[in-house]
Amino acid sequence: MPFLVLLPPSEGKAEAPEGAPLNLAELSLPGLTEARERVLSALVELCRGDEDDAASVLGLSRGLRGEVARNAGLRTAGTLPAGELYTGVLYDALALGKLDEAAYGRAERSLLVFSGLWGAVRIGDRIPAYRCSGGVKLPPLGALGAYWRRELAEVLPREAAADSLVLDLRSSAYAASWKPAGEVAARTATVRVLHEKDGKRSVVSHFNKATKGRLVRDLLNSGAEPATPGELFEVLGGLGYTVELAAEGTARKPWQLDVVVTELH
Numbered sequence: 001m002p003f004l005v006l007l008p009p010s011e012g013k014a015e016a017p018e019g020a021p022l023n024l025a026e027l028s029l030p031g032l033t034e035a036r037e038r039v040l041s042a043l044v045e046l047c048r049g050d051e052d053d054a055a056s057v058l059g060l061s062r063g064l065r066g067e068v069a070r071n072a073g074l075r076t077a078g079t080l081p082a083g084e085l086y087t088g089v090l091y092d093a094l095a096l097g098k099l100d101e102a103a104y105g106r107a108e109r110s111l112l113v114f115s116g117l118w119g120a121v122r123i124g125d126r127i128p129a130y131r132c133s134g135g136v137k138l139p140p141l142g143a144l145g146a147y148w149r150r151e152l153a154e155v156l157p158r159e160a161a162a163d164s165l166v167l168d169l170r171s172s173a174y175a176a177s178w179k180p181a182g183e184v185a186a187r188t189a190t191v192r193v194l195h196e197k198d199g200k201r202s203v204v205s206h207f208n209k210a211t212k213g214r215l216v217r218d219l220l221n222s223g224a225e226p227a228t229p230g231e232l233f234e235v236l237g238g239l240g241y242t243v244e245l246a247a248e249g250t251a252r253k254p255w256q257l258d259v260v261v262t263e264l265h
Contacts, residue, residue, distance in 0.1 A: 196262050
């Protein structure tokens with residue numbers, strides 16, 4: 001595996017067709033199967049109970065109450081590959097469906113999507129549409145961030161064991177579920193997107209996601225295989241991005257790269 005890219009999920013999901021239901025045993029990272037079963041059981045039980053209670057726990061507005069019934073039927077719902085299921089700004093910009101065969105193959109090997117329900121999945125894993133963010137406190141398991149931090153600590157170091165780059169593009173809610181440490185942290189890079197206008201810089205939100213999606217797409221299309229944050233810095237510059245080194249990594253903290261944009265789109 002040339003590099004590993006850690007992505008957040010999306011609240012937006014495509015509508016999965018009727019068909020083959022979820023099979024937890026077929027998902028990537030089989031070391032998480034039992035942990036996924038516990039979260040799935042807790043979520044389905046919650047959503048088969050009082051709708052108001054479930055909506056409150058999941059942080060759903062009145063207009064999203066239909067998500068409770070959707071969660072209640074997760075075991076029999078149709079599924080889609082995660083790369084097709086997740087929609088939203090980052091995934092629209094990433095445009096996995098428009099990658100050529102070679103680039104898509106790199107995406108299948110490199111991309112890891114974090115989730116409050118599944119822990120982490122690869123883009124080829126078939127999952128149903130669901131609603132359960134990483135910040136939820138799910139009875140009786142408690143805060144999912146802390147829950148997955150324990151479970152992923154046993155599994156993810158093996159995924160990042162090779163001497164290769166880890167590009168961490170997760171949002172804070174999902175970054176809390178696993179933090180690279182030791183020698184893995186030393187070859188992990190995070191990216192912050194800054195908008196520069198009239199000599200002033202500001203952190204952006206919507207365009208942060210879009211820029212990160214395009215960055216990953218361009219990296220996959222390029223065929224480049226940066227093995228270190230320093231090599232990533234050079235590759236992104238070669239792809240036309242304005243990149244600055246904000247902080248070098250240590251055994252406790254990843255590298256931070258700033259991507260500076262002047263146009264928001």
